Amino acid sequence: MKKRFHVDPMPFERRVEVFVRHNDDHLAHQQTVEGGISLEEKTSRMESVTKSIANQLVIQIEIQARLSDAGTQVETLKKCRCELLEELSHLKDRLKELEPTLHDLQSQEANSIADLSTIKLREQKLRAMTVIPxxxxxxxxxxxxxxxxxxxxxxxxxxxxxxx
The missing domain is CATH 1.20.5 (Single alpha-helices involved in coiled-coils or other helix-helix interfaces)
Incomplete structure (x- = not known):
């Protein structure tokens, strides 16, 4: 199931509104100071504002796409994590099954070492008995x-x- 991340557009819209209002306030202030702005300058500034807004929209779309990709990656990582945990559980179960075998092998090894020691002692005794000073x-x-x-x-x- 693919989850989509949703970015609330309100903060962006609010930023645009503040930017436009600030620009309008700036234009009004400049008009009163200079006695008016030419239509070309006003058009140029509005184009600048429009380009800025368009760039902000592109950035917002890119962010939403990245968040969507990140969400997909997070879901994939969660699935991998679950699979790894399941595999770990199977390995732990298998290890528990092998523990008795390990204990049996260790006891056989200990018995073999004891038998070998006994054989070596007997061999030494026989050599001592057959060696003539x-x-x-x-x-x-x-x-x-x-x-x-x-x-x-x-x-x-x-x-x-x-x-x-």
């Missing part, structure tokens, strides 16, 4: 070499017994 490794190596020597000695003895 260097000094124990030396003992194991010396025991291994000792067993290897005994095995070779026993093989030699077994070979000798078989020969004998």
């Amino acid at each position: 260097a000094e124990k490794l030396e003992i194991v190596e010396s025991f291994k070499s000792h067993l290897t020597q005994r095995l070779q000695t026993s093989k030699c003895l077994t070979g000798l017994t078989l020969i004998a």
Whole structure:
């Protein structure tokens, strides 16, 4: 629905009336001072007044057109504002729908972090259990070499017994 702005013409008409009366008063004063005004001068002044009035009318029409355009723009902006508010309302509703999903994802993330921490602790424990300290490794190596020597000695003895 298009609204038209209406500018009250009375103030303008009042201004024209005051202007014409002032001009007439000025002309009357000038007549008494100068003893009369020529018809050409009076015509020239009346043309000037007429042009001034015409210019004022053109300005008033332009103002009314601008106000009408501004009114249309205001209506368009109001419609856009209503549409944006409606869209905002839909977005808020959608956000409320997504909040439980967000909470679920956050709890899953927290659980995953806890599980990962547990796995890392288990891994560290297993590594600690399988790592042999260097000094124990030396003992194991010396025991291994000792067993290897005994095995070779026993093989030699077994070979000798078989020969004998």
